[in-house]
Every structure is written in structure tokens, then in C-alpha cells.
Amino acid sequence: MASEGIGRKEPLSAVQSVFARKLQSGSPPHAVIVEGPRGSGKRRFALWCAQALLCTSGGDKPCGVCDGCRRVLEGYHPDLHFFGEESTVTVADVRELIRQTGLVPIEGDRSVYLLSRAEKMLSSAQNALLKVFEEPPPGVTIFLLTESRRALLPTVRSRGLTVTMPGLTDEQLYAQLRLTHPRASETELASAVRVAQGSLGEAAAFLEKDAQEACERARDWLDACLSGDVYRLIGSIATGKANRDGLLPVFDVFLRLLSDLLLSRVGGTPVLLREGEAYSLSRRVTKNALARMCGQALVCRERLESNGNVTAALSCFASELCAIAGRTVSRDVL
Numbered sequence: 212m213a214s215e216g217i218g219r220k221e222p223l224s225a226v227q228s229v230f231a232r233k234l235q236s237g238s239p240p241h242a243v244i245v246e247g248p249r250g251s252g253k254r255r256f257a258l259w260c261a262q263a264l265l266c267t268s269g270g271d272k273p274c275g276v277c278d279g280c281r282r283v284l285e286g287y288h289p290d291l292h293f294f295g296e297e298s299t300v301t302v303a304d305v306r307e308l309i310r311q312t313g314l315v316p317i318e319g320d321r322s323v324y325l326l327s328r329a330e331k332m333l334s335s336a337q338n339a340l341l342k343v344f345e346e347p348p349p350g351v352t353i354f355l356l357t358e359s360r361r362a363l364l365p366t367v368r369s370r371g372l373t374v375t376m377p378g379l380t381d382e383q384l385y386a387q388l389r390l391t392h393p394r395a396s397e398t399e400l401a402s403a404v405r406v407a408q409g410s411l412g413e414a415a416a417f418l419e420k421d422a423q424e425a426c427e428r429a430r431d432w433l434d435a436c437l438s439g440d441v442y443r444l445i446g447s448i449a450t451g452k453a454n455r456d457g458l459l460p461v462f463d464v465f466l467r468l469l470s471d472l473l474l475s476r477v478g479g480t481p482v483l484l485r486e487g488e489a490y491s492l493s494r495r496v497t498k499n500a501l502a503r504m505c506g507q508a509l510v511c512r513e514r515l516e517s518n519g520n521v522t523a524a525l526s527c528f529a530s531e532l533c534a535i536a537g538r539t540v541s542r543d544v545l
């Protein structure tokens with residue numbers, strides 16, 4: 212369990228203040244939906260709330276130093292329960308949660324439940340949770356952590372207090388990434404900030420080695436497409452790892468790049484590319500050709516995802532892209 216949480220001496224964020232006020236009023240919420248993208252601090256916030264609920268000091272809560280606060284941070288408080296940390300919460304997990312909420316807390320009069328990755332829960336598991344989420348036994352508070360509130364059933368959504376984690380500003384993200392990724396280039400950092408849209412987790416994932424390789428390869432595909440040189444294009448697609456898992460991220464980035472060029476053609480703001488770069492690249496090809504490339508990339512991505520033959524899918528993809536570039540080649544190009 213990683214040490215997370217916030218000490219008392221740090222100023223409260225806006226979302227913490229909402230919770231602190233409810234706690235001070237003597238009626239802490241019993242069901243809280245914490246929404247925010249990966250890396251936005253959902254878990255950290257929920258743990259801070261758990262500290263506030265399980266703090267044993269007499270003053271402002273959480274004190275951050277009492278036995279209760281400390282054990283929440285260390286992850287072994289007997290009245291703090293985690294679900295969905297390793298795998299998606301199932302109906303069986305929810306039944307176990309309901310059983311536990313019926314028990315008397317071990318130390319005080321409160322118990323706290325943290326359900327992670329709630330957006331992955333099947334409807335059946337969410338339905339099983341409904342009753343206890345709406346009206347848990349006294350002293351029980353349940354936190355549902357989710358990347359998207361919309362992934363929850365409307366009946367679940369309507370029963371909890373929703374707290375939306377604010378994303379970081381571009382400047383905050385950049386400063387954090389500079390510290391955590393000292394070897395990343397300025398271009399990589401700038402791209403990560405643009406792609407992440409406030410989420411530190413997304414930005415960090417973007418800078419991982421595999422993600423960077425996928426970016427380089429997708430860029431190579433794009434440059435080859437725009438060059439109109441079919442041999443370069445075929446060579447580019449044939450080069451590199453050819454396994455399904457390695458290719459899917461390349462297609463994702465390739466689609467993002469194409470979408471940047473399409474956006475630039477209609478006066479929009481690109482996400483992955485710098486504006487000037489997107490503008491000049493997008494002028495090298497027609498809108499129609501860009502849209503057709505997107506279509507072919509989506510078709511190939513779908514074939515790969517549904518376990519189609521990798522070489523056949525890539526061959527077809529390369530052949531279709533060559534056709535868009537105005538050259539006919541065999542469908543068995545690879």
C-alpha cells in the first residue's frame with residue numbers, strides 16, 4: 212500500500228473543504244462518488260476523507276498524526292476496507308462488502324469502504340451495491356472511485372454525493388513531469404501535457420517507453436503516407452514489432468495524428484501535434500484522403516482487436532493506404 216493522504220498543515224483544496232464542512236456539521240456523507248481521470252488524485256482524496264472519518268484526535272480532523280490517521284495512510288486500519296484494487300469489483304465482492312457493513316466497527320463507531328475502478332463494474336455488481344449505497348448502516352461511508360460517472364448506472368449516480376477531482380493546469384503538469392521524468396525531452400513533455408488534459412496519470416503513461424515507441428512508429432507511418440512513396444509506406448508498416456498488443460497503441464496514436472490533421476483542416480486545435488506542424492502537414496493531403504486513412508486505420512484496428520490475422524490485417528491496411536496515395540499494390544504486400 213503506497214503512503215497517500217494529506218497532512219493537516221497543507222491548505223485544504225476545494226473538494227476537501229466540501230467534505231470537511233459536512234464532517235464538521237456532524238453529518239458526513241454515507242455515499243460518495245469520486246470522479247476524475249487517471250492520476251487526478253481520487254484515491255488520495257478518498258484516503259484523506261477516510262483519515263478525517265477515522266481520526267481519533269479531539270481537534271480538527273484529520274490531524275494527520277494520531278494512530279487512526281497514521282494507520283489509514285499505512286493501509287492497515289481495521290475499519291478501512293478496500294475493494295477493486297487488484298481486479299474489478301464483482302457481485303461476490305459486493306455481497307462480501309454488504310456482509311462486512313453489517314458488522315460492528317472494530318475500533319470506533321465508523322467504517323469506511325473504498326471501491327476502486329467503479330467504471331469497470333458490471334451492471335449486475337452495481338445493482339447489487341444499490342441498496343447499501345443508498346442507505347448503508349449507521350457509521351458506514353462508501354467511496355466509489357471512477358474515471359467516469361457516466362459509466363455508473365443512473366440509479367447509483369443519483370444516490371451518492373459526487374466529487375469531481377479538478378485536473379492540473381498545464382503549468383502544474385509540466386512542473387510535475389519535469390521532476391518525475393528528467394530524461395524526457397522538451398518536445399515529449401509538451402506533447403504529454405497536451406494529450407493529458409490535466410491528468411498526471413495520463414501524462415505519465417504517455418511518457419512511458421512503449422508509448423513513446425508507439426508515437427515514433429505512428430509518426431513514421433504518417434510521414435510515409437504523406438510522402439506518397441508506397442515503398443517507404445510498406446517498409447514503415449512492416450518494420451517493428453508485429454504483435455497485436457504492440458500494434459494497437461500505434462494505431463491509437465496514428466488515429467490521433469490523423470484526427471489532428473483533420474482538425475487543423477477545419478480550423479480546430481490539434482491535440483498531439485503543435486498547431487503549426489499540424490497545419491503544414493494537413494496541407495499536404497486532401498481532407499477526403501485523411502478521412503479515408505482514418506477509416507482504413509479503424510478497420511485494421513478493429514480486425515486486430517477481434518483477433519484477426521495480424522499479417523493479413525497489416526497487408527490489407529498498407530495496400531489500402533497505397534490506394535489512397537494513388538498507387539495500386541497487391542494485398543499481400545507484407
Ligand SMILES: [Zn+2]
Nearest residue numbers: 266274277280
Ligand atoms: Zn488523526
